Amino acid sequence: MNSQYAVAVHVLSLIDRFPEHSSSADMALSVGTNPVVIRTVAGQLRRAGLIRTRQGVAGASLSRPASQITLLDVYRAVNGEDRVFRLHERPHPSCPVGANIQATLEDRFGRAQAALEAELARSTLADVTADLACRAG
Amino acid sequence: MNSQYAVAVHVLSLIDRFPEHSSSADMALSVGTNPVVIRTVAGQLRRAGLIRTRQGVAGASLSRPASQITLLDVYRAVNGEDRVFRLHERPHPSCPVGANIQATLEDRFGRAQAALEAELARSTLADVTADLACRAG
DNA sequence: TCAACATGTCAGCAGATTAGTGACAGGCTG
DNA sequence: CAGCCTGTCACTAATCTGCTGACATGTTGA
Numbered sequence: 135m136n137s138q139y140a141v142a143v144h145v146l147s148l149i150d151r152f153p154e155h156s157s158s159a160d161m162a163l164s165v166g167t168n169p170v171v172i173r174t175v176a177g178q179l180r181r182a183g184l185i186r187t188r189q190g191v192a193g194a195s196l197s198r199p200a201s202q203i204t205l206l207d208v209y210r211a212v213n214g215e216d217r218v219f220r221l222h223e224r225p226h227p228s229c230p231v232g233a234n235i236q237a238t239l240e241d242r243f244g245r246a247q248a249a250l251e252a253e254l255a256r257s258t259l260a261d262v263t264a265d266l267a268c269r270a271g
Numbered sequence: 272m273n274s275q276y277a278v279a280v281h282v283l284s285l286i287d288r289f290p291e292h293s294s295s296a297d298m299a300l301s302v303g304t305n306p307v308v309i310r311t312v313a314g315q316l317r318r319a320g321l322i323r324t325r326q327g328v329a330g331a332s333l334s335r336p337a338s339q340i341t342l343l344d345v346y347r348a349v350n351g352e353d354r355v356f357r358l359h360e361r362p363h364p365s366c367p368v369g370a371n372i373q374a375t376l377e378d379r380f381g382r383a384q385a386a387l388e389a390e391l392a393r394s395t396l397a398d399v400t401a402d403l404a405c406r407a408g
Numbered sequence: 409t410c411a412a413c414a415t416g417t418c419a420g421c422a423g424a425t426t427a428g429t430g431a432c433a434g435g436c437t438g
Numbered sequence: 439c440a441g442c443c444t445g446t447c448a449c450t451a452a453t454c455t456g457c458t459g460a461c462a463t464g465t466t467g468a
Contacts, residue, residue: 136426137359140380144362144372151368158444164369166361168428173444189444190435205379218355218387222274224303225281231288232301234406235281238399242342243277246390250355253386257379265378269371273455295415305457310415326415327464 141165142175142212143205143262149185150200150263157192175212182211201260206251208259218250219243278302279312279349280342280399286322287337287400294329312349319348338397343388345396355387356380 144165149156158169158176165172176194179185184203187194196203221239225232281302286293295306295313302309313331316322321340324331333340358376362369 137357138426139356140359140372140376143376144359144368147368147372157442164363164366165359166363166369167359169444170429170446171427173446177445187444188436190437190442192436192443205383219276220274222277222281222302222304226301226303229301230407231281231284231403232303234403235277235284237406238402239277239280241402242391242394242399245394246342246387249390250383250387253383254379257382262375262379265375266368266371269374270367275455306415307417307458308456310417314416324415325465327413327466329414329465 138175138178139209139212141167141171142179142208143259145172145175146179146184146196146200146203146208146259147263147266149194149196150259151266153193153195156194178211179208182207184208184211196259199260200263201258203259204255205257205259205262206255209251209254217243217247219246275312275315276346276349278304278308279316279345280396282309282312283316283321283333283337283340283345283396284400284403286331286333287396288403290330290332293331315348316345319344321345321348333396336397337400338395340396341392342394342396342399343392346388346391354380354384356383 145161148161148164155161158172161172162169176185176187180187180194183197184207185194186197219239221236221243225235227233282298285298285301292298295309298309299306313322313324317324317331320334321344322331323334356376358373358380362372364370
C-alpha cells in the first residue's frame with residue numbers, strides 16, 4: 135500500500151478545516167511533498183466525487199459534509215479495486231492443493247478485506263478532524 | 272503486500288496434506304515457482320516456529336496441529352511488524368493538521384489493522400485444508 | 409568413504425512500483 | 439493581459455518484487 139491514502143486523508147482534513155488554505159501549494163507545505171503530488175491525489179478525490187475543484191482557481195471544497203465521508207470512501211477513491219492481499223499467479227492445476235488454493239484463499243482473504251473495510255467505514259472525516267482539533271488543543 | 276503470504280499458506284497446506292511430498296522441489300512445482308522461493312518462505316515459517324525442517328533432509332513438518340495454526344500466525348511469520356497502511360513521512364509540524372495527522376491516522380489505521388488481524392485469527396490451517404479437500408471432491 | 413541429493417543463504421538480474429520534479433497547456437481573475 | 443492556478447504528462451532515482459544461479463553445509467545409503 136502506498137502512502138497516497140494517508141496523503142488523501144490529510145488533504146481532506148485540510149480542506150475541511152482550512153478551506154481558505156487549500157491550494158495545492160499550501161497543502162503541499164502541510165503534507166511535506168510537491169504540489170504535483172497534491173494535485174494528483176486531489177484528482178482522484180475529485181473523480182470519486184468527494185471534493186470539488188476548478189481549474190485555474192485556488193482551493194477545493196468538500197462535495198458533501200465531512201460527517202458523510204467515511205475513510206472507506208477515501209480508501210476506495212485512492213485504491214480503486216486493489217485488495218490488500220495478493221494471490222500467487224501460477225499454482226499447478228494438477229495438484230489437489232494447487233488447483234483449489236486460489237479459490238480458498240480468495241474466500242478467506244476476502245473476509246479479512248471485508249472486516250478491514252467495515253472498520254474503515256466506521257470512521258468519518260468529521261471524526262478525523264474532531265480528533266485533530268482535540269489533539270491540537 | 273507481496274504474494275509471499277499466499278505462497279506461505281500454500282506451502283503449509285502442502286506440508287499438512289502431503290508431507291511425503293514436501294521437499295522444496297516438489298512444493299515449487301505445486302506453487303509454480305522456483306525452489307529457492309519455497310526455501311525462503313519455509314525459512315520464515317521455521318523462524319516463526321510453525322514448521323520444522325532439517326538441512327540436508329527433504330521435507331518439512333508442522334510444529335503443532337493444523338488446528339492450532341491460524342492465518343494470523345502465518346501473516347505475522349511472513350510480514351513481521353509491517354502494517355497494511357503506510358503513513359506519509361514529513362507532515363509539517365507547524366500546521367495544526369500536519370502536527371497531529373500521524374497520531375490520528377495511526378489510531379484509525381490501527382483499528383482497521385486490528386479488525387483485519389482478528390478476522391485472520393478466525394481461520395486455521397485446518398479450516399483451509401478442509402476447505403481444499405472439500406473443493407477437490 | 410563418498411557420491412548423490414537436500415536445505416540455507418547470498419548475489420545479481422529484469423521488471424514493476426513509488427515518490428518526487430520540471431514542464432506546459434489551459435482556465436480564472438483583477 | 440499579466441499573473442496565478444489547476445490538470446496532466448514525461449522523466450528520474452530509489453525501492454520492491456520475483457526469479458535464478460551458485461555454493462557452503464548437512465544427510466543418507468551403498
